[in-house]
Amino acid sequence: MAKLFKNMFATSESTALTLGEELAQKGVSRRQILKFSSYVAALMALPASYSTAIAESLSKARRQSVIWLSFQECTGCTESITRSFSPSLEDLIFDFISLDYSEALMNVSGSAAEAARKQAMEENKGKYIVVVEGSIPLDKDGIYSVSGGHTNLDVLKEVAKDAMAIISMGTCASFGGIPAAHPNPTGAVGVHEIIKDKPIINVPGCPPIPEVMTGTIAFLLSLGKIPELDHLGRPKAFYGDNIHDRCYRRPFYERGEFANSFDDEGARKGYCLFNLGCKGPVTYNACATIKWNGGVSFPIQSGHGCLGCSEPGFWDKGSFYSPLSTPTSGLGKAAMGAAAVGTAGAVVASLVQRKRRENILKAAAVPKPTETKLGADDE
Amino acid sequence: MTKAPSSCHENDVPLTGLSIALLPEIIAHLQDLAEKLKKGPVFAQEIISLRGLPMTREDIEDLDKHLGHGEVNAKVEVAGNSDVWETSYSGVWRVRHFGTDDRILVDDIVIAVIPEILMAHKDDISASVLRMNDTILNLQQDGIASNQTKSLD
Numbered sequence: 038m039a040k041l042f043k044n045m046f047a048t049s050e051s052t053a054l055t056l057g058e059e060l061a062q063k064g065v066s067r068r069q070i071l072k073f074s075s076y077v078a079a080l081m082a083l084p085a086s087y088s089t090a091i092a093e094s095l096s097k098a099r100r101q102s103v104i105w106l107s108f109q110e111c112t113g114c115t116e117s118i119t120r121s122f123s124p125s126l127e128d129l130i131f132d133f134i135s136l137d138y139s140e141a142l143m144n145v146s147g148s149a150a151e152a153a154r155k156q157a158m159e160e161n162k163g164k165y166i167v168v169v170e171g172s173i174p175l176d177k178d179g180i181y182s183v184s185g186g187h188t189n190l191d192v193l194k195e196v197a198k199d200a201m202a203i204i205s206m207g208t209c210a211s212f213g214g215i216p217a218a219h220p221n222p223t224g225a226v227g228v229h230e231i232i233k234d235k236p237i238i239n240v241p242g243c244p245p246i247p248e249v250m251t252g253t254i255a256f257l258l259s260l261g262k263i264p265e266l267d268h269l270g271r272p273k274a275f276y277g278d279n280i281h282d283r284c285y286r287r288p289f290y291e292r293g294e295f296a297n298s299f300d301d302e303g304a305r306k307g308y309c310l311f312n313l314g315c316k317g318p319v320t321y322n323a324c325a326t327i328k329w330n331g332g333v334s335f336p337i338q339s340g341h342g343c344l345g346c347s348e349p350g351f352w353d354k355g356s357f358y359s360p361l362s363t364p365t366s367g368l369g370k371a372a373m374g375a376a377a378v379g380t381a382g383a384v385v386a387s388l389v390q391r392k393r394r395e396n397i398l399k400a401a402a403v404p405k406p407t408e409t410k411l412g413a414d415d416e
Numbered sequence: 417m418t419k420a421p422s423s424c425h426e427n428d429v430p431l432t433g434l435s436i437a438l439l440p441e442i443i444a445h446l447q448d449l450a451e452k453l454k455k456g457p458v459f460a461q462e463i464i465s466l467r468g469l470p471m472t473r474e475d476i477e478d479l480d481k482h483l484g485h486g487e488v489n490a491k492v493e494v495a496g497n498s499d500v501w502e503t504s505y506s507g508v509w510r511v512r513h514f515g516t517d518d519r520i521l522v523d524d525i526v527i528a529v530i531p532e533i534l535m536a537h538k539d540d541i542s543a544s545v546l547r548m549n550d551t552i553l554n555l556q557q558d559g560i561a562s563n564q565t566k567s568l569d
């Protein structure tokens with residue numbers, strides 16, 4: 038763990054080298070970068086053959102300066118991304134970034150920490166990425182959340198000014214999340230309601246899947262572009278599919294086989310959880326494919342319906358346990374609509390993946406790796 | 417071979433039919449590769465990423481049963497372990513990268529003469545030339561030094 042933190046907080050000497058050079062100095066072979074790239078390609082639903090192109094551009098890139106701001110939040114998002122630390126392949130992302138400021142993770146505190154942030158902003162003007170975790174309270178001039186004498190609102194505006202892009206990590210930073218839940222006592226909002234002149238990538242989830250967070254950062258780093266986003270500003274690679282359309286319980290839904298309580302016959306047989314309040318039909322996220330804890334399982338596989346945590350206002354949409362067709366807050370109709378579409382089910386998943394990948398590639402304009410004659414120099 | 421992680425509903429998770437549905441896609445790529453190779457040696461690889469598909473553990477096991485096990489088994493020990501093996505169909509490979517705790521991070525079917533991860537990169541080869549050169553120089557210097565000591569005796 039200590040080594041990983043050290044990796045993230047790069048020295049100025051290491052930021053001057055390209056990643057390829059820096060890793061070569063450490064005795065890291067290119068196979069390692071290729072392996073990481075194939076991991077990123079798999080995550081982003083890019084054709085895995087693009088991993089070669091990603092590996093090339095990654096090794097020519099320099100460490101990316103990242104400033105991580107924590108506002109009204111529970112630190113669950115940091116917790117989630119740092120859980121992806123232990124597997125050695127995912128560690129590599131931390132060799133690629135220079136986390137110049139993070140209240141939760143950095144050693145220094147007080148004015149020294151503020152100085153580090155200011156220095157990173159100065160040295161990487163227009164080039165640093167800001168990651169925001171947590172919502173921003175607006176009521177009473179933002180006085181509900183203050184750090185070092187500055188409101189979250191002031192810090193966000195100051196740091197965003199010279200940023201290359203902002204990643205709103207988690208549902209709170211993306212849409213206000215739980216702090217903004219009724220009656221929203223602090224007037225909490227997401228980043229996009231304050232910052233209007235910078236590219237913002239929303240990575241919602243309570244918390245987001247670690248691979249989705251690292252994948253989004255790795256995409257920015259290796260392709261130097263904002264990934265294609267949906268109408269809510271979420272990367273389509275991860276939020277392009279409906280949980281219901283990708284759910285392995287979908288065949289039971291089609292056959293009308295439902296669990297009606299958590300310990301009935303249907304629940305034991307792994308039937309569809311719609312009647313137990315599953316919000317899968319109106320939720321867009323990668324839980325059904327990337328899953329959690331390195332692909333071990335996800336809520337529906339563990340027997341609980343989806344809570345819909347990557348959607349705006351998920352906390353205020355009625356009980357987690359009432360079926361979507363029960364009209365609680367206008368969700369009923371939407372759910373029925375969504376559930377009626379896409380009856381083709383999981384067998385077309387491969388086609389869906391291909392279509393999605395084509396769109397992502399179009400947006401990213403990734404050069405198609407050309408075939409190489411064996412033995413020929415590929416330059 | 418490292419075992420795939422178990423799911424929480426080991427006995428409940430059904431086969432979705434996706435394992436069989438993938439076979440025509442694999443053969444299409446394999447046929448393509450066979451055609452390309454007729455014109456001379458090329459490096460081309462097509463990869464199907466199983467982690468991007470809503471497959472259950474049972475689906476993947478079923479697919480591997482159909483693909484079988486071929487002649488080549490390789491381990492890549494860098495940034496965690498990787499298992500690479502050729503299936504019983506020549507040119508159809510399985511590449512699996514693990515994190516710690518044997519968690520599968522990448523689970524691919526690779527259709528290629530040889531998967532790229534097994535090939536040495538040209539930059540690494542150039543670095544090897546320098547490194548081996550240093551070794552030879554050091555050995556030669558050691559040799560000269562020891563000869564000098566001998567002649568002094």
Ligand code: SF4
Pocket residue numbers: 280281282284285286287288290308309310311315316317318337342343
């Ligand atoms: S309602 Fe929920 S459990 Fe049922 S198929 Fe849809 S996503 Fe899966």
